Amino acid sequence: MNADVPVVRSELRGAIALVTIDNPPVNAASLAVRTELKTAIERLGNQPDVGAIVIACAGRTFTAGADIREFGKPLVPPILFETCAAIEACPKPVVAAVHGTALGGGFEIALASHARLMKRDARLGLPEVKIGQAPGAGGTQRLPRIIGLAKTIDVVTTGRMIAADEALSLGIVDQVVDNDVVDAALAHAQTLVGTRPTRTCDRQVPPFDQAEIDQVIKDVDKRARGQQSPGEAARLVLAAARMSVPEGVALEREVFARLVVSQQGQALRHIFLAERAAAKVDGLENAKPIDIRHVGVAGAGTMGAGIAVALADAGYKVTVVERDEAAVAAGRARIEGLYARLQKSGRLDEASLRERLSRVELAGTLQAFAPCDLVIEAVFDDLEVKRTLFGALSKIVRPDAILATNTSYLNPDFIADAATNPQRIIGMHFFAPANVMRLLEVVRMAQTSPDVLATALAVARKLRKLAIASGVCPGFIGNRIYAMYRRQCEYMLEEGAQPRDIDDAMESFGLPMGPFRVFDMSGLEIAWAQRKRLAPTRDPRERYVDIADQLCEQGHFGQKTGAGWYRYDNGVRSDHPLVRELIDKAVTRRGGERTTFTAEDIRIRLIAAMACEGAKILREGIAARASDIDLVFVNGYGWPSWLGGPMFQADQIGAKRILAEIEQMQTRDGPGWEADAVIVEAAQSRGPMFPAAL
Structure with missing residues (x-):
């Protein structure tokens, strides 16, 4: 963004000052945002004609965390905790209007505000542990004063998202809004004009059982399996019970500074940035992904059943083909068994189970693949078996339908040779169990067209897989x-x-x-x-x-x-x-x-x-x-x-x-x-x- 263009603007709406952060694409809490927001809050807080302030963000989201361009670099003041301290200390009531996602520093800005409104489809979170750090702008100190120690430990050590209804029930937000959250925040701010701001720092941590919290922290360390940041974050939350917010934030900064230079912190930031880099695949500048709605799976063994479940979970219509009726019955039992385990564990209710199973049909003939947009083979890893299958499939499916091989070791170019139009052949190497494992190696073969590669990557995203593009060699990358x-x-x-x-x-x-x-x-x-x-x-x-x-x-x-x-x-x-x-x-x-x-x-x-x-x-x-x-x-x-x-x-x-x-x-x-x-x-x-x- 042009350094001369302000990233924070303010305007008066009667007695209410609307402060809008506009730092696309995700309104990251960059140096410019921290500086201009702090300056605006301090100025407006002392302006006689301002009765209250609303903090909102332009674009598709509230502040979605730190600026990744600043990762690993020394932070230049004002650091975010200073901006948050200025918000909390403001003599006029400050209302945060949250839409999209308020993550990390964005959530901490909202917590430092005196009231919070949230659009119903918005999400809150403190995901710093996922990049080897702990919250550093008061998140571990303000949130437990609102929701208690145990629930805050859960939030900061898992990095999970908090939906609007949960945020309301926990008391994190004052209102959940279905319509324009900024308009609602302006109206709410109007009711606060002339009142004393309700500051989170003035609240006490709710009563807790020390032995229970000690056990919670031990459980966090056990689940972390050697990762340092979850335990560090949990102990910061516990410190909130014996420290003021300024003291706790100072301790946060010490822990943050130590974790950010640790090898684990560097490694986790490396993985965070690596995922963004992996999405950039050369040669797809002009590619147009094909619309995929109906996917076939050849084979209903362990791998095929897992692939079918992953596809059904993503909303695709799925046709699974096996060689005979006995194999069809066994495949159906595997798929139903995978869903039954999800239901038993509480991760899927009865209605969702039935709805997903309704998307899957099984058949004993390859002709059932005729209407499919994409067919993924998951048969025995034998070259002649796969070549025979692809030769048959290329005569059954539409000429523009994509054929994908799930081979682990075989040369997929030799498989593609058996089919007509090898430009439509791609490798999609799933990892077992396919409905659980996040990795999908997408293998670009000698004649694979850019549109087909782009389509496979798009399907991977819909499956919520991490797609890594690979060339052809024995065993691919992994x-x-x-x-x-x-x-x-x-x-x-x-x-x-x-x-x-x-x-x-x-x-x-x-x-x-x-x-x-x-x-x-x-x-x-x-x-x-x-x-x-x-x-x-x-x-x-x-x-x-x-x-x-x-x-x-x-x-x-x-x-x-x-x-x-x-x-x-x-x-x-x-x-x-x-x-x-x-x-x-x-x-x-x-x-x-x-x-x-x-x-x-x-x-x-x-x-x-x-x-x-x-x-x-x-x-x-x-x-x-x-x-x-x-x-x-x-x-x-x-x-x-x-x-x-x-x-x-x-x-x-x-x-x-x-x-x-x-x-x-x-x-x-x-x-x-x-x-x-x-x-x-x-x-x-x-x-x-x-x-x-x-």
Whole structure:
């Protein structure tokens, strides 16, 4: 916005001063907004012909939080808490007129006001914990004086949205308005002319049970799984019970300043910004998404059923096709079972369940796909099976209908070759369970048209998925890098590490589950089938560890069979004697001494392996940005967002150490571990490896 154009304007409506923030697109609380709003409030508060003030925002939303352009930079006064203090101290009543979303600093501006009106479809929230911070302009101090400690802790530690009806019932707002909220706020302000402002800072925190709140905070720390900001925010709320608002805000600033420079804070801001960058896909400047209303799903197994549920949840009409009536019945049972679990957990009522199921029809013939705008295949991951299906589908659906493959590893260009008009073929790689997992890799193939790619991205948004555009390579972005991660895990076994050593190291680092626990939960047979399929083309110079193959040959596929990398007796996990025996034999066969690994050795080795492959993916153009790779692992592989992803972590470790690890891999493990030029150059210059990840 032009620096010479005011972002806050004021006008008199009789005795009421209307102060309007106009800083598109989301009226962020930038330096200009903070300065001009503070100046306006102080001036109008001392103006004799002003009886009350209304704060409103132009455009589609109230102030929706901080200016992302200021992230990570030193804040220039006035800082928002100073602007909020000026609002609260104003000698004339101040009314906030909230529409759209009032998030973070926007909510804090409203809390500092003396009265609040809210449009019925508006939302309030303090989501700072999601970017590794705590509210810093009084949110943890003013809100508990209105709604109490326990409810405020819930709001600030989850970052959840508060709808208008809930805000009214909690006493956060004075009125909920169906029509023009500014007109209603002006009318409300008129009733306050001549009255003393009702300041939140003058209120006491409602009575509470200390033991109950202590337990609430312990529960917050447990749920946070290592993330610092939720616990810090909860303890700030508790401080409101023993401090004045100015004292509490000073403590907020101390905590805010500490969190903003922490590695977790940097990582979470990185992920926040990465999601915005991922939405920008090259080559779509003139693309026109196709209107999709009716979607087909080929296959009603675990993946197909999950995809069907995700589509129905998003409002699409869905046709699911299976090969025969028995498979149709089994598919229907899976879909109904997924919805039944949602209903049992209280996340779906009976009416919503029936309405969503009504959108899904199942059939036993491919002809049922004829009216579909998009068909997503979710059949067995075999090239000939998929080619046969696409050849048949291209003769059934309309010429302009889109066909999408959900393959995990196969080359989708080979699948597209079997269909007519390969320009309409796209990869849509869902992650299981498809109705839950947020990640969707959208794979642009050699002949995919821009309109088709834009359509797949639009469908992903409607499904509330995070779409990451990928090029074609074995495993795409996530599975290709994960294969290298898995390979190094198995190499360490051959050198004498136990599965528990590696799992403990990665769990202490912050992952919710170590790799071998994940392998057992997912099942070892899928990766075994993939290894057997690739065996004829494997480079004979490549280091290969067959411990997993030997486990699978004996029917030990993980939790489902009672044994895998661990044993599972009555659901209790314990070390597997057979695995220890196979490791001992592998160490002896290798002829080397048993290596002792520290947790740091394991962590850095695995991150280096991922960074090595990630650099190659970037150079090949499979992923557009290093931050896209991080998003894949945060949203598809269980990496906590506060770790920032493997590429972010590689930059934290530093190029020199990462390069040293990769050079050891190249010497020890054979071809495939050569350091990419980007890492070598970064080590030489001592600069970041992946600038796009910062």
